[in-house]
Amino acid sequence: MILRKYILLVLLLALPLAVMAQGHSLRTEMERLHKTFNIDFVYDSSLPTDHAYSGPSLDGMTLRRALSTLFRGTGIAFRQKGRYVMLTSKPEKMVKKRAVKPSTRKQRTTRKAVAENEDTPDGGDTELGEVVVNGSLNSPLLSTQTGMRTLTKSDIMSAFALASTPDVVKTLQRFSGVAPGVELMSGLYVHGGDDDENLFLMDGSPLYSVNHTLGLFSSFNVDVVKSIDFYKSGFPARYGGRLSSVVDVRTADGDMRHVHGSYRIGLLDGSIHIEGPLRKDKTSFNIGLRRSWLDLITRPLCVIRNRHYDNDKLTLNYYFHDLNARVTNIFSDRSRMALSVYSGDDNLHSKEDMSDKYDYEVDKDITDEHMSWGNLNAAVDWQYKITPKMTSTLTTFYTYNRSRVTEDDDNSTIYQGQESSVDRISNSYRSTINDLGYRASADYRPSVHHHIRFGTDYTWHSFRPQTRSNSNITGESGAVDTTLIASHNSHVAHEWNAYAEDEVSVNDMWSLNAGVNASLFHIAGKTFASADPRLAVKFQVCPRLSFKASATVMSQYVHKIASTFIELPTDYWVPTTSRLRPMKSLQFAAGVYYQPDSHWLISMEGYIKRTRHILQYCSWTGLEPPADSWDEMVMDGRGRFYGLEVDAAYSNRDITLRGTYTLSWNKRRYPEFYPDWFYDKFDNRHKGNISAQWNISPKVSMFAVWSFHSGNRITVPTQYVRLPNVPDGHPTTVPGTSDDDGSGFVYEHPNNMTLPAYHRLDIGFDFKHRTRHGHEIVWNVSVYNAYCHMNSMWANVKISDTTGRMRLHNHAFIPAIPSLSYTYKF
């Protein structure tokens, strides 16, 4: 009953969005044609497919007429070959033109220079440079894998933005089967898995920390993202190392012909993006830089504030930045190489300088705290086409992840200009990961029925968690004691993987992807081995209907040690040790995918996932366990996760509506923690999203998303009981240990209560304007949580002052948050 009410509410909220209007980009129209006619576009990435389309509706036209109408006057020529439509840039060239004089019926053939923007019937034979296959194979209807979604840059850029550009991880959070975790954070809990069970790859190199601002923003700069493949089940054999999901982010090659880019200023950050050729058609670059600028406000504010306080000086600033750079070089038609670099950094610094002046002495107290964390990744990949049917790729990568926390507290007394006493305490805490590795892969298509992928990779891991140093200098002048304490931990591990998979098109109806991912993990004299089979099968009943099923086994050898549900710089990663066993998962998924007409795509997937040897930190007497003995302080457990996901998408000329619904159960069992199965913190029984993108006019577009999920679970006490005196139970044995009546709360069951349902509406508008130079300006106005529903974050039991009864005190903090950004594209 409640569910029906929610669905009704969702429909009511979505109703105002279902209004027709005009205006769209070429790319969105191409996507619509792709869905309508089941065709694939092949084109150079430099073609201006982002340009607005303001022509007549393509609905009801034949394919040929629709293509002619769409590309008329755009400088793009097309040529259809089977299900593929090749797009090329119209060069200025001589074409034969045949004219017929009506009166005489005579024909005359001439040669005429055709301007780039002039219409030509079919385009012509043009040599293609780089081509991009615009992924029909990734459509849920046609791809073999279950649980796979592909996002392009335009998919993300059209999404809602909170105080920044649209966010990759927050876009993924809207997918079915994904729980977002704590509000505003970039949590990704896929099919009940933990946040450390997601494999994030940036151009093939793994990322360990993908968040800025303690999770408020993800590390991916959308400006340079080309595509994202997201898998939540049906993992192909080429991926391994994590249990729950794969997020394979690929950055785009720079434009080989033209320099262009954009810059943007948002409420909290700004970015600049530029791409272009270094050598035309040979070498290109693509650079994106993003930086928050909150510190540019806090620094002067602190200066102003400090003018009024002579004895109390405060400095507070925070910033993050990320830099993505990619240089691509095409050696020949068969060989190309790319260098990708990513650098991301967060810095939080606070300093308080207090002093008390007396007649003859000054007491000073300086507290300086600094937190920083980030990643540096570099990857070089070389693609070589060995034969027309076989391509190899060699990727070498380096990943550096670090977090550092320092605290300095300096108390000193200065007497008549001399330091008479001093107390200086300095603490430093640092964790780093260095990964160095390669991946060699081959892509072989011996026939139209087989697509074979095989390869191997190796990663050298060096984990150095919790390098601590502490210095304590205390005493009076002439008698100062200095204590220095330092400790560090180091774990070196080697990880090998080899995989092979074959995508087999058995016939027009059946296809399958079968493979195996074999891995070896060696650490401290112990080697773990695993061979994880993967199988996905698709039965294409007809072009509009398919059924799919998959079975996958995944292994994970690295763990993030965290005791909280938010990402902190003190979290650290460690490899499996000889005391533990690698985490394993077995997942079955099956689904049906239906495209009733060219506007709709509906799918329903179910999954069952079992995990073993999942870990939970078992002692909450500290933020993190000591890194030298962390494996003694984690509990080995199991997980049971199952659910049903429904996705529906509707699109027409101007409106794209998407809806997702997930019904899921997430249970865990750690015998040392609780003897029975219990629901996970983020066991959101119902989760739904409805998003709408509406091109109101060529200059105005709107995006709205309504998100709903059952509340996160919390643990609340159920009984108030007398507590015992220990160890012998005698009421008076232990003196002075109880300042009350010896009673206390009992937490009988973990996660025994569900917070109220979470729901919010985000709305954003893009106002576009084209300058007389042809450059585009976009103003984005967005409101997060537009109807200001203060969603519960946690609750605790309190005694009401008025009734004297226990009551739950609900804590909700996130109101409506407006944001604004300005983008200039050149």
Place this chain on the structure above:
Amino acid sequence: MKKIHIYNILLLMAVVMLASCKDDIRLDGSGNTPELVVYCFPSTADTTFINVSRSLPVSKYTVKYHPTGINDATITYTVNGQPQNVCSRGDGSYYVVARQQPGDKIAVEVSADGLADAGGETTIPDTVALGPASYRTVSIGEEDWNYMESYYQFIADFTDPAASSDYYAARVRMKIGKDTTEFSGIVMDDGTVYGDSIHFHSYTYYPKVYSQSEPLMNPVSNIDDSFGFSSDFYQDLCIFNDASINGQTYRLHLNVLPGETDPETYGYTYSDVKAYRVEVLHLTPELYRFLQSINAVENSDLAQHGLAQIQPTLSNVHGGFGLIAGWNVSRSDFVSLNK
């Protein structure tokens, strides 16, 4: 027409942003039924206490009522299946006098009117080999206050059994005074005597043990402290396990503030003799986990604020709540603190 749409939407947004709503959460349905609460911690001591009370469901709680002891409970206490006589002490407290040895299986079953029957069982663990104790004075920097604090650090070696996972607590027992009779009156100049002789006894107690020098007891780091973690122990009973010392002989470092070895703390006005000894308590796993579960909640601000998992309070009592958990103690000899 489109402009009207946009203006309407913007107007709607402005209106809804001015209002906010927050959900109401109720405790109804969460643990509405009172339960029988039973605690019993048998050891090799000849007297074992059993505490029986009635829980108060959180949803029924008011400041006027507190969990109450049950004086008319029916209790069956068996040692290796042999029933023992159970006597009441009032206020829900009962005791059993019985000879109990390591390895004995103790079972307790309790019934009381209006509540479901409850009970459980445990086994008394062995003692561990504990060497002689000694002490020294150490100075440790206090992070919060930027000064060096002096402690008595009590040291003793004990040997952990290799074949099992073991759980412990450690404490220091202080002894003050001596068994003697002393005159505490006043003798006037004229020889008149006012007052009387007083018989003084030795007094033993357990001062608070600070765990910052003992890695097994998870002392919090500065970073932990910054994020609201503490390392307090329920009733100051410092617990630890053998995960990192299994089968080894290990030296414990137990710090006690000198002021807490001073008998004035406990109302005594003399300090002629002070002695101490180290005690290592061998706990059953359920007793350790019960204490650890209470400590975990109390020591984590993040858990109490919903940002970290709250550990459920362990109970091994079927049909109700509580703990039937054995323990045993190894003691070093008393050593004079003044030497």
